[in-house]
Amino acid sequence: MILPAVAERIIRVVPEEIPAYAAACDGGYGVKIALGMRTAFQQLLRLPGTDRGALDADTRDLMAALGAGEFREGRTMHHLLGAYRLAARIAFRELSEECARQGMGMDVVVDLGESIWAYIDELSSVSAQAYAAAQSARAGVVDRRRAELAAALLDGAVTPAEAHRLAAEAEWPLPERLRVAVLPAAPDAVTRLGLGRAGPVLERDGQIVVLSAPPRSPVVTRRLLAALQGTGAVVGPEVDALEVARSLHVARAVLARRDALSGVAPGAAVLAEEHLADVVLGAEPEALRRLSERVLAPLDGLSDAKRATLEATLAAWLAHRGARGPMAAELNVHPQTVGYRVGRLRELFGGALDDADARFDLELALRSRRGQG
Structure with a gap:
């Protein structure tokens, strides 16, 4: 048939x-x-x-x-x-x-x-x-197992053998080095999909945490930051895989200070390692406040406008080591005006401007004031 x-x-x-x-x-x-x-x-x-x-x-x-x-x-x-x-x-x-x-x-x-x-x-x-x-x-199964792997690594109590077993179950070969990206809130679906391709993702303490292998070049890092633009993410430093909790700790410390980060637009993604000084400055705010009051006391008798002008001049002088041309360009004034202002600063601060320790204290004080402002 x-x-x-x-x-x-x-x-x-x-x-x-x-x-x-x-x-x-x-x-x-x-x-x-x-x-x-x-x-x-x-x-x-x-x-x-x-x-x-x-x-x-x-x-x-x-x-x-x-x-x-x-x-x-x-x-x-x-x-x-x-x-x-x-x-x-x-x-x-x-x-x-x-x-x-x-x-x-x-x-x-x-x-x-x-x-x-x-x-x-x-x-x-x-x-x-x-x-x-x-x-x-x-x-769904793979995502759950990867989240379990990330949680175990971030808790820091997993052995190398256990970490590799969890990684095998999660179908994600465990790199020798890792870093985290911390997002303060859940991203949109497209960004979330891209994060899943980078590595394990989990939600912890109301934040989205992503583990990933360090990129092979700065170009890849910049692409990652571009992909995270608008999320307010902070990317932590790379560390040994079993010590990834350290990367999370640093990233969260920078995230906590992101409103005070210098030159960072709202929602911009940043590398934690580029803002460690901001974290240090924010670690002991009361100590910095007292330091600022002490070393900037010579400006106390001035009007608010005059004080602001001389603080900006002092910050530029410290940043450019007294070079008038770069200072004038930053302050948008004539070099002769810079000379007058620096002369006034020397009248107020005396020999402190020639003392390395005093200059360090002045820079800390001015940076802390910019973070507070």
Whole structure:
């Protein structure tokens, strides 16, 4: 009979035409593929002249199992959909030739073709949905295991063997060095997806924490910061993988001071290592306040405007080591004006401007005042 022969021809030709299925012919999954092909073909032949749905419950379940199986076997849906299309072409060619041999009209052949392709569309839809569901479920498992790995590393109580075991389960090879990025709030979906590609992500204490391997070049670092723009993220320093909690500690210290960071726009992503001085300055605010009061006392008798002018001049003098040209450019005044102001500072501060320790204290005081302002 032609009908069983068509089904067997499909089963034989598919692995010949689609190499991905050549190895799958052996073993349990190959049996399932063959069963699926036979069942689908038999169901197709039951449809003409009836009002039943394209797929019955058994066929639908089997096609869904094939779709999910494709994901588990590590193939894309491209292969299974190609097999369905190939099967449709074989079935249409064989059955239309049989129709011709039996003297059936062209309208029968056209109806047959439309029925076959509509049926293949239905098979493809069921399998694709099952593939997507299996993929989503797997992604959820991997994300959870990666979050567990990140939590274990950040808690700092994991052994090297345990860390590598968790990393293997999370399908994320553990690098020798790691760093964290801390986001003060959950990012949008697109950014979150990109973070997941960088490494394990978890939420901790209301913040989003991402572990990643240090980049191989400054260019990669800048791309990371660009991807995080608008999130207010702080990227911690790189450390040994089992000491990644240290990177988190530094990143959070900078995050706590981000409103006082010099030259950082709101929402900008920053590298913690570029702002460690701001963290140090904010560590003992009362001590810095008392230092500022003491070393800047010579300015106490001035008006607010005059004091602000001389503080800015003093900061520029310290930054440029007294070079008038750069100071004038920074302050946007004439070099002669700079000379006058520096002379006034020497009147007020005396020999302190020539003492290295005093200059250090003055710079700390001025930096702390800028952070507070």
